[in-house]
Amino acid sequence: MAEELKQLKLFSDVAAMLAPARSLREAGCCPCCLLRFLGEKDCHIYQKSAEELQTVAHILCNQPQGNADSATGDNKCVNTDDIPCIACLGILQHGCSEEFLDRIQSKMEEECYKSQLFSLSLMTPIQLLVREHAVMLFLRERFSDLYTGQSIDKVTSMKDVYKWRCGPRLKDKLNMEYHHQVESPFLIQLMFEHKETETECSFLISACPKVFPTNSRKRKRDSEQTVLNRTSVTRAISSLSESKFMSLVRCPPEKVDTMCRCQELTCYHEAVFVAEYRFSSAGREDVDVRTLGRGRPFLVELIQPHISDVPPDKMKLLQQEINSGTTDIAIRDLQVVSREESGKLKVGETEKTKSYSALVRVEKPIQPDDLKFLEEITDLTLAQKTPIRVIHRRPLASRDRVIHNMSGEYIDSQHFRLHLKTQAGTYIKEFVHGDFGRTQPSLSTLMHMDTDILELDVESVDVDWPKTIDE
Numbered sequence: 001m002a003e004e005l006k007q008l009k010l011f012s013d014v015a016a017m018l019a020p021a022r023s024l025r026e027a028g029c030c031p032c033c034l035l036r037f038l039g040e041k042d043c044h045i046y047q048k049s050a051e052e053l054q055t056v057a058h059i060l061c062n063q064p065q066g067n068a069d070s071a072t073g074d075n076k077c078v079n080t081d082d083i084p085c086i087a088c089l090g091i092l093q094h095g096c097s098e099e100f101l102d103r104i105q106s107k108m109e110e111e112c113y114k115s116q117l118f119s120l121s122l123m124t125p126i127q128l129l130v131r132e133h134a135v136m137l138f139l140r141e142r143f144s145d146l147y148t149g150q151s152i153d154k155v156t157s158m159k160d161v162y163k164w165r166c167g168p169r170l171k172d173k174l175n176m177e178y179h180h181q182v183e184s185p186f187l188i189q190l191m192f193e194h195k196e197t198e199t200e201c202s203f204l205i206s207a208c209p210k211v212f213p214t215n216s217r218k219r220k221r222d223s224e225q226t227v228l229n230r231t232s233v234t235r236a237i238s239s240l241s242e243s244k245f246m247s248l249v250r251c252p253p254e255k256v257d258t259m260c261r262c263q264e265l266t267c268y269h270e271a272v273f274v275a276e277y278r279f280s281s282a283g284r285e286d287v288d289v290r291t292l293g294r295g296r297p298f299l300v301e302l303i304q305p306h307i308s309d310v311p312p313d314k315m316k317l318l319q320q321e322i323n324s325g326t327t328d329i330a331i332r333d334l335q336v337v338s339r340e341e342s343g344k345l346k347v348g349e350t351e352k353t354k355s356y357s358a359l360v361r362v363e364k365p366i367q368p369d370d371l372k373f374l375e376e377i378t379d380l381t382l383a384q385k386t387p388i389r390v391i392h393r394r395p396l397a398s399r400d401r402v403i404h405n406m407s408g409e410y411i412d413s414q415h416f417r418l419h420l421k422t423q424a425g426t427y428i429k430e431f432v433h434g435d436f437g438r439t440q441p442s443l444s445t446l447m448h449m450d451t452d453i454l455e456l457d458v459e460s461v462d463v464d465w466p467k468t469i470d471e
Contacts, residue, residue: 004052004055004056004059005056005059005060007042007044007045008035008038008040008042008045008056009039009040009041009042010038010039010040011038011039011146011147011150011154012039012146014060015063016146017038017039017060017146018060018061018063019143020037020038020139020142020143020146020147021034021038021057021060021061022060022061023138023139023142023143024037024038024135024139025057025060025061027086027135027138027252028083028084028085028086028252028255029085029086029087029135030085030087030088030090030092030093031050031053031054031056031057032046032053032085032088032092032093032096032161032165033085033086033087033088033092033135033158034057034060035053035056035057035156036087036155036156036158036161037087037135037136037139037155038060039150039154039155040156041156043160043164043180046156046161046164046165047164047165047168050096050097083255084255084256084257084258084259084260086131086135086252086253086254086255086256087128087131087132087135087158087253088128088158088260089125089128089131089194089197089256089259089260090194090258090259090260090261091122091124091158091162091192091260092158092161092162092165093259094259094260094261095162095166095190095192095260095262096162096165096166100262101166101169101170101173102173103262103265104170104173104174104188104190104265105170105173105174107265107267108174108188108267111267111306112306112307113186113267113269113306113307114306114307114308114309115176115184115185115186115269115308115309116176116177116309117176117177117178117179117182117184117185117186118170118174118176118177118178118184118186118187118188119178119182119183119184119186119187119188120162120163120166120167120170120178120187120188120190121187121188121189121190122159122162122163122189122190122191122192123189123190123191123192124158124159124192124260125192125193125194125197125198125260126201126228126229126230126233127194127197127198127200127201128158129201129230129233129234129237130200130201130204130233130237130249130253131197131200131253132152132155132158133152133237133245134245134249134250134251134252134253135251135252135253136150136151136152136155137242137245137246137251138251138252140242141246141251160180163180164180167180170188185269185270185308186267186268186269186270186308187267187268187269187270188265188266188267189264189265189266189267189268190262190264190265191262191263191264191265191266192260192261192262192263193260193261193263194256194258194260194261195258196256196257196258197256201228201233202228203248203249204228204232204233204236204237205227205228207236207240207244207248208235208236208239208240210239211232211235211236211239212227212232212236268304269304269305269306269308270339271301271302271303271304271305271339276298276299276300276318276322276331276334286429286456288456289456289457289458290456290457290458291457291458291461292457292458292459293355293458293459293460293461294332294460295330295331295332295461296458296461297345297461297463297465297466298345299337299342299345301342310336312335312469315334315335315336316334316469318334319331319332319334322334332469333466333467333468333469334469335466335467335469337466341465341466344465345463345465352424352461352462352463353404353421353422353423353424353462354421354422354424354426354458354460354461354462355419355420355421355422355458355459355460355462356418356419356420356421356422356428356456356457356458356459357417357418357419357456357457357459358417358418358420358428358432358453358455358456358457359411359415359417359418359453359454359455359456360415360416360417360418360432360443360451360452360453360454361414361415361451361452361453361454362414362415362416362447362449362450362451363449363450363451364449365413365414366410366413366414366416367410367413368410370447371407371408371409371410371416372408373446374406374407374408374418374446375405375406375407375408377403377405377406377446378404378405379402379403379404379405380402380403380441381400381401381402382400382401382402382403382426382431382439382440382441382442383398383399383400383439383440384398384399384400384401384426384427384430384431384435384438384439385397385398385435385438385439386398386438387427387429387430387435387438388435388436388438389429399425401422401423401425401426401427402422402423402426403420403421403422403423403426403431404421404422404423405420405421406418406419406420406421407419407420415454418432418443419459424461427439428453428456429453429456430442431443432444432451432452432453433450433451433452433453434451
């Protein structure tokens with residue numbers, strides 16, 4: 001057996017697959033698609049150079065029938081990558097060329113993307129579903145002993161072959177890591193189109209009334225693209241018997257004159273979350289409320305970042321720059337966090353607790369002993385209707401919130417400082433003055449007098465996030 005063929009692992013032994021190989025090549029399949037439809041699944045085979053793959057295809061096609069040990073000089077089946085493949089329409093030819101990969105590299109350099117790892121994503125013409133099915137039915141009809149029971153699902157997908165061929169080469173060009181089975185937050189998206197064959201799925205609309213009901217066909221008559229999508233075309237093909245499909249579609253498919261081209265090349269990076277332009281925080285306060293203690297956890301979501309790998313020392317310098325530029329705020333523990341970690345900021349918003357300090361004015365004179373009863377109150381459930389001050393922008397609702405504990409620090413006969421720990425989301429101002437009875441019970445009802453709030457500070461937001469960074 002020729003050395004190039006010993007590595008192949010096809011649907012059957014190589015000698016048995018010589019006739020299908022010749023038929024596929026004569027029909028117009030490129031070397032990669034020829035190997036796909038012969039059953040080859042080894043990624044290393046597809047990672048050979050274009051010249052090596054041409055050689056493998058040439059040897060397969062020129063072996064004497066039933067003899068895998070010698071090749072003839074007949075080059076009837078020789079095809080070049082200049083002739084568009086009937087199965088992939090050139091995606092595994094021109095789409096894998098050095099010229100096209102250089103275009104991707106230029107795009108990356110032009111937009112200044114930097115990442116440690118990248119992934120590839122392909123959007124391919126839906127008519128390839130019809131063409132691949134036609135190739136498989138052609139093989140089943142001509143070589144029933146080898147292809148009975150085989151389906152398109154058992155053929156290595158064109159997208160996998162593309163990623164096997166181009167991923168490692170782009171890795172070297174872009175100086176980034178690439179692993180076919182590992183998803184990266186940085187994605188290179190390729191959208192391929194083929195105008196010459198874009199109407200090849202249209203026959204399915206009339207041939208498959210159960211998939212495309214009459215009212216849908218009428219409504220979408222002038223917009224086939226909205227009806228014909230990957231899901232509906234797959235369902236339609238599955239609904240047709242083999243004989244019906246072959247009566248409607250040429251098997252193997254017609255040869256074409258033009259290569260499939262990439263019409264859109266985009267780079268996309270998932271958002272990077274910094275715990276600091278989308279801003280999220282662990283709750284919020286009114287403009288006249290200070291947040292003291294260790295502050296309020298927050299994150300900034302950087303949309304479509306071109307540089308995602310920010311080392312901790314640079315984050316530390318950014319934090320120092322922010323803190324040295326103002327005396328109004330200060331930040332700590334600035335760091336990049338994962339998407340999973342960012343979710344912890346919002347998880348359990350109503351379960352976390354917050355500690356407050358409020359300066360309260362009372363209607364009647366008080367003594368220090370008048371405040372001691374507050375320390376005996378624990379886990380007090382409040383029924384709070386939407387406050388009057390925010391009802392213009394929030395729906396009317398009633399919700400329960402809990403005050404876990406509180407105490408009073410006497411200042412003078414008409415003032416004291418209220419310390420309290422509450423469930424997040426509790427309206428503290430309304431608890432103090434009662435909001436005309438809309439919060440029950442309130443400090444006012446508990447003390448049997450009118451009470452009002454003069455100042456409010458958040459002493460702590462009890463969320464163990466993000467992790468503390470040692471200075």
